[in-house]
Amino acid sequence: xxxxxxxxxxxxxxxxxxxxxxxxxxxxxxxxxxxxxxxxxxxxxxxxxxxxxxxxxxxxxxxxxxxxxxxxxxxxxxxxxxxxxxxxxxxxxxxxxxxxxxxxxxxxxxxxxxxxxxxxxxxxxxxxxxxxxxxxxxxxxxxxxxxxxxxxxxxxxxxxxxxxxxxxxxxxxxxxxxxxxxxxxxxxxxxxxxxxxxxxxxxxxxxxxxxxxxxxxxxxxxxxxxxxxxxxxxxxxxxxxxxxxxxxxxxxxxxxxxxxxxxxxxxxxxxxxxxxxxxxxxxxxxxxxxxxxxxxxxxxxxxxxxxxxxxxxxxxxxxxxxxxxxxxxxxxxxxxxxxxxxxxxxxxxxxxxxxxxxxxxxxxxxxxxxxxxxxxxxxxxxxxxxxxxxxxxxxxxxxxxxxxxxxxxxxxxxxxxxx
Numbered sequence: 001x002x003x004x005x006x007x008x009x010x011x012x013x014x015x016x017x018x019x020x021x022x023x024x025x026x027x028x029x030x031x032x033x034x035x036x037x038x039x040x041x042x043x044x045x046x047x048x049x050x051x052x053x054x055x056x057x058x059x060x061x062x063x064x065x066x067x068x069x070x071x072x073x074x075x076x077x078x079x080x081x082x083x084x085x086x087x088x089x090x091x092x093x094x095x096x097x098x099x100x101x102x103x104x105x106x107x108x109x110x111x112x113x114x115x116x117x118x119x120x121x122x123x124x125x126x127x128x129x130x131x132x133x134x135x136x137x138x139x140x141x142x143x144x145x146x147x148x149x150x151x152x153x154x155x156x157x158x159x160x161x162x163x164x165x166x167x168x169x170x171x172x173x174x175x176x177x178x179x180x181x182x183x184x185x186x187x188x189x190x191x192x193x194x195x196x197x198x199x200x201x202x203x204x205x206x207x208x209x210x211x212x213x214x215x216x217x218x219x220x221x222x223x224x225x226x227x228x229x230x231x232x233x234x235x236x237x238x239x240x241x242x243x244x245x246x247x248x249x250x251x252x253x254x255x256x257x258x259x260x261x262x263x264x265x266x267x268x269x270x271x272x273x274x275x276x277x278x279x280x281x282x283x284x285x286x287x288x289x290x291x292x293x294x295x296x297x298x299x300x301x302x303x304x305x306x307x308x309x310x311x312x313x314x315x316x317x318x319x320x321x322x323x324x325x326x327x328x329x330x331x332x333x334x335x336x337x338x339x340x341x342x343x344x345x346x347x348x349x350x351x352x353x354x355x356x357x358x359x360x361x362x363x364x365x366x367x368x369x370x371x372x373x374x375x376x377x378x379x380x381x382x383x384x385x386x387x388x389x390x391x392x393x394x395x396x397x398x399x400x401x402x403x404x405x406x407x408x409x410x411x412x413x414x415x416x417x418x419x
Contacts, residue, residue: 103327104327104330104331105327105331107323107324107327108129108130108324108327108328108330108331109124109125109126109127109129110122110123110124110125110324111123111125111128111129111324112322112323112324125324129324129325129327129328130328130331130332132321132325132328133325133328133329133332136321136325137311137329139307139311143306143307143308143311144308144336146306146307147300147305147306147307147308147336148336148340149228149231150231150299150305150306151296151299151300151305151340153228153231153232154235154238154239154242154295154299154305155292155295155296155299155344156292157232157239158239158242158243158246158295159246159288159291159292159295161239161240161243162243162246162247162249162250162291163246163250163284163288165183165243165247165250166246166247166248166250166251166254167250167254167280169183169247169251170251170254170255180247180248180251183240183243183244183247184244184245184247184248185244186240186241186242186244187244187245238304242295242298242299245291245294246291246294246295249287249290249291250284250287250291252287253283253284253287254280254284257279257280257283257284261279262275262279265278265279282350285348285350286350288348289344289345289348289349289350292344292345292348293341293344293345296337296340296341296344297337297341300333300337300340306333308329308333311329312326312329312330312333313326
Protein backbone atom coordinates (compact mmCIF):
# COMPACT_ATOMS: atom_id res chain seq x y z
CA UNK A 1 0.00 0.00 0.00
CA UNK A 2 2.78 2.38 0.86
CA UNK A 3 4.42 1.75 -2.51
CA UNK A 4 1.18 2.48 -4.38
CA UNK A 5 0.68 5.74 -2.45
CA UNK A 6 4.23 6.81 -3.27
CA UNK A 7 3.68 6.08 -6.98
CA UNK A 8 0.42 8.06 -7.01
CA UNK A 9 2.12 11.02 -5.33
CA UNK A 10 4.95 10.90 -7.85
CA UNK A 11 2.54 10.80 -10.84
CA UNK A 12 0.52 13.71 -9.45
CA UNK A 13 3.71 15.71 -8.88
CA UNK A 14 4.91 15.01 -12.44
CA UNK A 15 1.53 16.01 -13.91
CA UNK A 16 1.60 19.22 -11.88
CA UNK A 17 5.11 19.98 -13.13
CA UNK A 18 4.01 19.41 -16.77
CA UNK A 19 1.02 21.74 -16.33
CA UNK A 20 3.22 24.43 -14.77
CA UNK A 21 5.72 24.20 -17.64
CA UNK A 22 2.89 24.56 -20.20
CA UNK A 23 1.51 27.61 -18.37
CA UNK A 24 4.96 29.20 -18.15
CA UNK A 25 5.50 28.62 -21.90
CA UNK A 26 2.16 30.27 -22.69
CA UNK A 27 3.01 33.25 -20.48
CA UNK A 28 6.42 33.60 -22.11
CA UNK A 29 4.91 33.40 -25.60
CA UNK A 30 2.11 35.91 -24.95
CA UNK A 31 4.23 39.12 -24.77
CA UNK A 32 6.17 38.09 -27.88
CA UNK A 33 2.90 37.50 -29.75
CA UNK A 34 1.53 40.83 -28.54
CA UNK A 35 4.74 42.56 -29.60
CA UNK A 36 4.44 41.01 -33.07
CA UNK A 37 0.84 42.15 -33.42
CA UNK A 38 1.40 45.68 -32.18
CA UNK A 39 4.59 47.31 -33.42
CA UNK A 40 5.19 50.66 -31.85
CA UNK A 41 6.11 53.55 -34.13
CA UNK A 42 8.47 56.05 -32.52
CA UNK A 43 8.51 59.74 -33.27
CA UNK A 44 11.60 61.86 -33.85
CA UNK A 45 11.28 63.47 -30.40
CA UNK A 46 11.35 60.07 -28.66
CA UNK A 47 14.43 59.00 -30.59
CA UNK A 48 16.28 62.24 -29.82
CA UNK A 49 15.28 62.02 -26.15
CA UNK A 50 16.57 58.45 -25.93
CA UNK A 51 19.97 59.41 -27.34
CA UNK A 52 22.35 56.45 -27.38
CA UNK A 53 19.92 54.26 -25.41
CA UNK A 54 17.64 53.66 -28.36
CA UNK A 55 17.69 49.92 -27.74
CA UNK A 56 16.24 50.43 -24.24
CA UNK A 57 13.02 51.93 -25.61
CA UNK A 58 11.54 48.50 -26.32
CA UNK A 59 9.87 46.85 -23.33
CA UNK A 60 10.71 43.32 -24.45
CA UNK A 61 14.46 43.97 -24.34
CA UNK A 62 14.90 43.60 -28.09
CA UNK A 63 16.02 46.31 -30.47
CA UNK A 64 12.81 47.75 -31.96
CA UNK A 65 12.27 48.75 -35.57
CA UNK A 66 12.19 52.54 -35.49
CA UNK A 67 9.81 53.96 -38.09
CA UNK A 68 9.92 57.72 -38.58
CA UNK A 69 6.85 59.25 -40.18
CA UNK A 70 8.46 62.33 -41.73
CA UNK A 71 8.23 61.13 -45.36
CA UNK A 72 4.63 60.04 -45.05
CA UNK A 73 3.71 63.36 -43.46
CA UNK A 74 5.50 65.27 -46.22
CA UNK A 75 3.73 63.26 -48.92
CA UNK A 76 0.36 63.75 -47.23
CA UNK A 77 0.98 67.50 -46.97
CA UNK A 78 1.95 67.72 -50.64
CA UNK A 79 -1.10 65.68 -51.63
CA UNK A 80 -3.31 68.02 -49.58
CA UNK A 81 -1.89 71.07 -51.34
CA UNK A 82 -2.34 69.38 -54.71
CA UNK A 83 -5.98 68.53 -53.98
CA UNK A 84 -6.55 72.07 -52.73
CA UNK A 85 -5.27 73.68 -55.93
CA UNK A 86 -7.04 71.21 -58.25
CA UNK A 87 -10.34 71.32 -56.34
CA UNK A 88 -11.78 74.32 -58.27
CA UNK A 89 -10.91 72.66 -61.57
CA UNK A 90 -12.53 69.39 -60.45
CA UNK A 91 -15.73 71.24 -59.52
CA UNK A 92 -15.74 73.09 -62.84
CA UNK A 93 -15.13 69.88 -64.78
CA UNK A 94 -17.95 68.07 -62.97
CA UNK A 95 -20.43 70.94 -63.44
CA UNK A 96 -19.56 72.21 -66.92
CA UNK A 97 -18.00 69.13 -68.57
CA UNK A 98 -19.29 65.87 -67.10
CA UNK A 99 -23.01 66.62 -67.49
CA UNK A 100 -22.75 67.89 -71.11
CA UNK A 101 -20.73 64.80 -72.06
CA UNK A 102 -23.37 62.57 -70.47
CA UNK A 103 -26.15 64.39 -72.35
CA UNK A 104 -24.27 64.16 -75.67
CA UNK A 105 -23.71 60.41 -75.23
CA UNK A 106 -27.38 59.89 -74.31
CA UNK A 107 -28.70 62.00 -77.21
CA UNK A 108 -26.52 60.09 -79.69
CA UNK A 109 -28.59 56.95 -79.02
CA UNK A 110 -32.09 58.50 -79.15
CA UNK A 111 -34.38 60.44 -81.51
CA UNK A 112 -36.14 63.61 -80.37
CA UNK A 113 -39.41 65.09 -81.60
CA UNK A 114 -40.68 68.48 -80.53
CA UNK A 115 -44.48 68.41 -80.19
CA UNK A 116 -44.87 72.00 -79.10
CA UNK A 117 -46.97 72.28 -75.96
CA UNK A 118 -46.92 68.52 -75.46
CA UNK A 119 -43.16 68.70 -74.98
CA UNK A 120 -40.28 66.70 -76.43
CA UNK A 121 -40.58 62.96 -76.99
CA UNK A 122 -37.43 60.82 -76.96
CA UNK A 123 -37.24 57.30 -78.39
CA UNK A 124 -34.40 54.81 -78.22
CA UNK A 125 -32.73 54.56 -81.64
CA UNK A 126 -29.63 52.52 -80.90
CA UNK A 127 -26.91 53.01 -83.51
CA UNK A 128 -29.23 54.62 -86.06
CA UNK A 129 -27.72 58.10 -85.62
CA UNK A 130 -24.20 56.72 -86.11
CA UNK A 131 -25.32 55.00 -89.32
CA UNK A 132 -26.72 58.31 -90.57
CA UNK A 133 -23.37 60.00 -89.88
CA UNK A 134 -21.64 57.63 -92.32
CA UNK A 135 -24.44 57.46 -94.91
CA UNK A 136 -26.04 60.93 -95.00
CA UNK A 137 -22.85 63.00 -94.66
CA UNK A 138 -21.11 63.04 -98.05
CA UNK A 139 -18.13 65.14 -96.90
CA UNK A 140 -17.26 62.98 -93.90
CA UNK A 141 -14.18 61.20 -95.25
CA UNK A 142 -12.77 64.27 -96.99
CA UNK A 143 -13.17 66.32 -93.80
CA UNK A 144 -11.54 63.61 -91.71
CA UNK A 145 -8.64 63.34 -94.15
CA UNK A 146 -8.15 67.11 -94.11
CA UNK A 147 -8.21 67.17 -90.31
CA UNK A 148 -5.70 64.31 -89.99
CA UNK A 149 -3.37 65.89 -92.55
CA UNK A 150 -3.41 69.26 -90.81
CA UNK A 151 -2.93 67.79 -87.34
CA UNK A 152 -0.07 65.50 -88.42
CA UNK A 153 1.71 68.53 -89.94
CA UNK A 154 0.84 71.24 -87.41
CA UNK A 155 1.32 69.38 -84.11
CA UNK A 156 4.98 68.31 -84.67
CA UNK A 157 5.88 71.74 -86.07
CA UNK A 158 4.35 73.55 -83.09
CA UNK A 159 6.11 71.26 -80.59
CA UNK A 160 9.49 71.59 -82.35
CA UNK A 161 9.15 75.37 -82.64
CA UNK A 162 8.19 75.63 -78.95
CA UNK A 163 11.21 73.52 -77.96
CA UNK A 164 13.61 75.67 -80.00
CA UNK A 165 12.19 78.90 -78.57
CA UNK A 166 12.34 77.50 -75.04
CA UNK A 167 16.00 76.54 -75.47
CA UNK A 168 16.79 80.03 -76.76
CA UNK A 169 14.88 81.73 -73.94
CA UNK A 170 16.53 79.48 -71.35
CA UNK A 171 19.98 80.92 -72.17
CA UNK A 172 21.39 84.13 -70.71
CA UNK A 173 19.71 86.55 -73.13
CA UNK A 174 18.90 90.14 -72.23
CA UNK A 175 15.18 90.77 -72.00
CA UNK A 176 14.19 87.11 -71.99
CA UNK A 177 11.31 87.91 -69.63
CA UNK A 178 9.92 90.30 -72.26
CA UNK A 179 10.28 87.65 -74.97
CA UNK A 180 8.46 85.11 -72.83
CA UNK A 181 5.63 87.56 -72.32
CA UNK A 182 5.41 88.25 -76.06
CA UNK A 183 5.18 84.54 -76.88
CA UNK A 184 2.54 84.02 -74.18
CA UNK A 185 0.38 87.00 -75.20
CA UNK A 186 -1.68 85.03 -77.78
CA UNK A 187 -2.88 82.76 -74.98
CA UNK A 188 -4.17 85.74 -72.99
CA UNK A 189 -5.58 87.79 -75.89
CA UNK A 190 -8.94 86.77 -77.37
CA UNK A 191 -7.69 84.70 -80.29
CA UNK A 192 -10.80 84.22 -82.45
CA UNK A 193 -11.42 87.72 -83.87
CA UNK A 194 -7.73 88.63 -83.83
CA UNK A 195 -6.75 85.53 -85.82
CA UNK A 196 -9.49 86.08 -88.38
CA UNK A 197 -8.43 89.72 -88.88
CA UNK A 198 -4.76 88.76 -89.25
CA UNK A 199 -5.47 85.93 -91.69
CA UNK A 200 -7.92 87.97 -93.81
CA UNK A 201 -5.76 91.10 -94.03
CA UNK A 202 -4.16 91.67 -97.47
CA UNK A 203 -6.11 88.95 -99.27
CA UNK A 204 -5.08 90.00 -102.80
CA UNK A 205 -1.35 90.24 -102.10
CA UNK A 206 -1.42 87.03 -100.06
CA UNK A 207 -3.19 85.17 -102.86
CA UNK A 208 -0.69 86.41 -105.47
CA UNK A 209 2.27 85.41 -103.30
CA UNK A 210 0.82 82.00 -102.47
CA UNK A 211 0.00 81.19 -106.10
CA UNK A 212 3.59 82.01 -107.04
CA UNK A 213 4.97 79.87 -104.20
CA UNK A 214 2.66 76.93 -104.89
CA UNK A 215 3.41 76.97 -108.61
CA UNK A 216 7.14 76.76 -107.89
CA UNK A 217 6.72 73.99 -105.31
CA UNK A 218 4.38 71.84 -107.43
CA UNK A 219 6.84 71.88 -110.31
CA UNK A 220 9.58 70.39 -108.13
CA UNK A 221 7.73 68.13 -105.65
CA UNK A 222 4.77 65.71 -105.81
CA UNK A 223 1.28 67.01 -105.13
CA UNK A 224 0.84 65.73 -101.55
CA UNK A 225 4.21 67.16 -100.48
CA UNK A 226 3.45 70.44 -102.22
CA UNK A 227 0.10 70.70 -100.41
CA UNK A 228 1.79 70.09 -97.05
CA UNK A 229 4.47 72.73 -97.66
CA UNK A 230 1.97 75.33 -98.88
CA UNK A 231 -0.15 74.65 -95.80
CA UNK A 232 2.90 75.36 -93.63
CA UNK A 233 3.59 78.67 -95.41
CA UNK A 234 -0.05 79.70 -95.13
CA UNK A 235 -0.30 78.99 -91.39
CA UNK A 236 3.02 80.16 -89.95
CA UNK A 237 1.19 82.79 -87.89
CA UNK A 238 -1.11 80.11 -86.49
CA UNK A 239 1.88 77.97 -85.45
CA UNK A 240 3.31 80.94 -83.56
CA UNK A 241 -0.10 81.59 -82.04
CA UNK A 242 -0.48 78.08 -80.63
CA UNK A 243 3.02 77.74 -79.12
CA UNK A 244 2.69 79.95 -76.01
CA UNK A 245 1.80 77.35 -73.38
CA UNK A 246 4.18 74.80 -74.86
CA UNK A 247 7.12 77.22 -74.60
CA UNK A 248 6.45 77.82 -70.90
CA UNK A 249 6.20 74.08 -70.21
CA UNK A 250 9.49 73.42 -71.99
CA UNK A 251 11.22 76.28 -70.14
CA UNK A 252 10.09 74.84 -66.80
CA UNK A 253 11.37 71.40 -67.82
CA UNK A 254 14.73 72.74 -69.02
CA UNK A 255 15.30 74.67 -65.80
CA UNK A 256 14.88 71.49 -63.74
CA UNK A 257 17.77 69.69 -65.49
CA UNK A 258 20.83 69.48 -63.26
CA UNK A 259 23.69 71.57 -64.66
CA UNK A 260 26.21 69.07 -63.25
CA UNK A 261 25.22 66.67 -66.05
CA UNK A 262 26.24 69.21 -68.70
CA UNK A 263 29.49 69.99 -66.86
CA UNK A 264 30.40 66.31 -66.63
CA UNK A 265 29.61 65.83 -70.33
CA UNK A 266 31.80 68.80 -71.29
CA UNK A 267 34.67 67.44 -69.19
CA UNK A 268 34.36 64.13 -71.07
CA UNK A 269 34.55 66.01 -74.37
CA UNK A 270 30.86 66.07 -75.27
CA UNK A 271 29.69 68.72 -77.73
CA UNK A 272 26.51 70.76 -77.47
CA UNK A 273 24.80 68.54 -80.04
CA UNK A 274 25.65 65.40 -78.04
CA UNK A 275 24.47 67.05 -74.82
CA UNK A 276 21.15 67.86 -76.49
CA UNK A 277 20.56 64.33 -77.80
CA UNK A 278 21.86 62.43 -74.75
CA UNK A 279 20.90 64.70 -71.83
CA UNK A 280 18.31 67.31 -72.76
CA UNK A 281 16.02 65.32 -75.03
CA UNK A 282 15.72 62.15 -72.86
CA UNK A 283 15.12 64.28 -69.76
CA UNK A 284 12.30 66.39 -71.23
CA UNK A 285 10.69 63.56 -73.19
CA UNK A 286 7.65 63.37 -70.85
CA UNK A 287 7.09 67.10 -71.42
CA UNK A 288 7.28 66.55 -75.19
CA UNK A 289 4.50 63.98 -74.86
CA UNK A 290 2.45 66.37 -72.71
CA UNK A 291 2.82 69.22 -75.20
CA UNK A 292 1.98 66.94 -78.14
CA UNK A 293 -1.25 65.79 -76.48
CA UNK A 294 -2.16 69.36 -75.51
CA UNK A 295 -1.48 70.58 -79.07
CA UNK A 296 -3.58 67.85 -80.71
CA UNK A 297 -6.52 68.58 -78.40
CA UNK A 298 -6.25 72.34 -78.98
CA UNK A 299 -6.05 71.93 -82.77
CA UNK A 300 -9.02 69.55 -82.81
CA UNK A 301 -11.19 72.29 -81.27
CA UNK A 302 -10.30 74.91 -83.90
CA UNK A 303 -12.73 75.29 -86.82
CA UNK A 304 -9.92 76.56 -89.07
CA UNK A 305 -8.08 73.26 -88.62
CA UNK A 306 -11.04 70.88 -88.47
CA UNK A 307 -14.09 71.56 -90.67
CA UNK A 308 -15.97 68.94 -88.65
CA UNK A 309 -16.39 71.44 -85.79
CA UNK A 310 -18.32 73.89 -87.96
CA UNK A 311 -20.37 71.03 -89.43
CA UNK A 312 -21.38 69.85 -85.96
CA UNK A 313 -22.44 73.39 -85.02
CA UNK A 314 -24.52 73.72 -88.22
CA UNK A 315 -26.10 70.25 -87.87
CA UNK A 316 -27.15 71.01 -84.29
CA UNK A 317 -29.34 73.91 -85.49
CA UNK A 318 -30.51 72.16 -88.66
CA UNK A 319 -34.17 71.14 -88.64
CA UNK A 320 -33.64 67.97 -90.68
CA UNK A 321 -30.71 66.56 -88.67
CA UNK A 322 -31.02 68.04 -85.20
CA UNK A 323 -29.24 67.60 -81.90
CA UNK A 324 -29.19 63.79 -81.93
CA UNK A 325 -27.37 63.62 -85.27
CA UNK A 326 -24.90 66.30 -84.12
CA UNK A 327 -24.29 64.38 -80.86
CA UNK A 328 -23.51 61.16 -82.76
CA UNK A 329 -21.22 63.13 -85.09
CA UNK A 330 -19.45 64.66 -82.07
CA UNK A 331 -18.97 61.24 -80.41
CA UNK A 332 -17.49 59.82 -83.61
CA UNK A 333 -15.17 62.83 -83.89
CA UNK A 334 -14.13 62.39 -80.24
CA UNK A 335 -13.14 58.77 -80.93
CA UNK A 336 -11.03 59.91 -83.91
CA UNK A 337 -9.27 62.55 -81.76
CA UNK A 338 -8.58 59.97 -79.03
CA UNK A 339 -7.05 57.63 -81.63
CA UNK A 340 -4.77 60.44 -82.85
CA UNK A 341 -3.77 61.28 -79.27
CA UNK A 342 -3.05 57.60 -78.61
CA UNK A 343 -0.86 57.42 -81.72
CA UNK A 344 1.19 60.44 -80.58
CA UNK A 345 1.43 58.99 -77.07
CA UNK A 346 2.64 55.64 -78.44
CA UNK A 347 5.32 57.33 -80.55
CA UNK A 348 6.53 59.73 -77.85
CA UNK A 349 6.15 57.54 -74.76
CA UNK A 350 9.42 57.56 -72.75
CA UNK A 351 11.09 54.19 -73.19
CA UNK A 352 12.78 52.53 -70.25
CA UNK A 353 16.55 52.31 -70.27
CA UNK A 354 18.30 48.92 -70.25
CA UNK A 355 19.77 49.64 -66.83
CA UNK A 356 16.37 50.65 -65.46
CA UNK A 357 14.88 47.41 -66.76
CA UNK A 358 17.67 45.44 -65.10
CA UNK A 359 17.11 47.31 -61.82
CA UNK A 360 13.38 46.54 -61.99
CA UNK A 361 14.14 42.86 -62.64
CA UNK A 362 16.54 42.76 -59.69
CA UNK A 363 13.93 44.34 -57.42
CA UNK A 364 11.36 41.78 -58.50
CA UNK A 365 13.83 38.97 -57.83
CA UNK A 366 14.56 40.42 -54.38
CA UNK A 367 10.84 40.53 -53.60
CA UNK A 368 10.41 36.93 -54.71
CA UNK A 369 13.36 35.74 -52.63
CA UNK A 370 12.07 37.63 -49.59
CA UNK A 371 8.65 36.05 -50.01
CA UNK A 372 10.17 32.58 -50.33
CA UNK A 373 12.34 33.21 -47.25
CA UNK A 374 9.29 34.34 -45.26
CA UNK A 375 7.40 31.23 -46.34
CA UNK A 376 10.28 28.97 -45.36
CA UNK A 377 10.63 30.73 -42.00
CA UNK A 378 6.90 30.30 -41.33
CA UNK A 379 7.13 26.64 -42.36
CA UNK A 380 10.12 26.08 -40.06
CA UNK A 381 8.32 27.80 -37.18
CA UNK A 382 5.26 25.59 -37.73
CA UNK A 383 7.38 22.44 -37.81
CA UNK A 384 9.22 23.48 -34.65
CA UNK A 385 5.90 24.00 -32.88
CA UNK A 386 4.71 20.56 -34.00
CA UNK A 387 7.95 18.93 -32.85
CA UNK A 388 7.75 20.76 -29.52
CA UNK A 389 4.17 19.58 -28.99
CA UNK A 390 5.09 16.01 -29.89
CA UNK A 391 8.11 16.12 -27.57
CA UNK A 392 5.98 17.52 -24.74
CA UNK A 393 3.36 14.79 -25.23
CA UNK A 394 6.06 12.13 -25.29
CA UNK A 395 7.64 13.51 -22.12
CA UNK A 396 4.26 13.57 -20.42
CA UNK A 397 3.57 9.96 -21.41
CA UNK A 398 7.01 8.85 -20.26
CA UNK A 399 6.60 10.70 -16.98
CA UNK A 400 3.20 9.08 -16.43
CA UNK A 401 4.56 5.64 -17.24
CA UNK A 402 7.59 6.22 -15.05
CA UNK A 403 5.34 7.26 -12.21
CA UNK A 404 3.26 4.13 -12.60
CA UNK A 405 6.41 2.02 -12.65
CA UNK A 406 5.89 0.69 -16.15
CA UNK A 407 8.89 2.59 -17.52
CA UNK A 408 12.38 2.37 -16.10
CA UNK A 409 15.39 4.56 -16.77
CA UNK A 410 17.12 1.74 -18.65
CA UNK A 411 14.14 1.15 -20.96
CA UNK A 412 14.48 4.66 -22.51
CA UNK A 413 17.80 3.65 -24.05
CA UNK A 414 16.57 0.46 -25.69
CA UNK A 415 14.17 -2.44 -25.57
CA UNK A 416 10.53 -2.41 -26.53
CA UNK A 417 10.36 1.41 -26.80
CA UNK A 418 12.84 1.53 -29.69
CA UNK A 419 9.99 1.31 -32.18
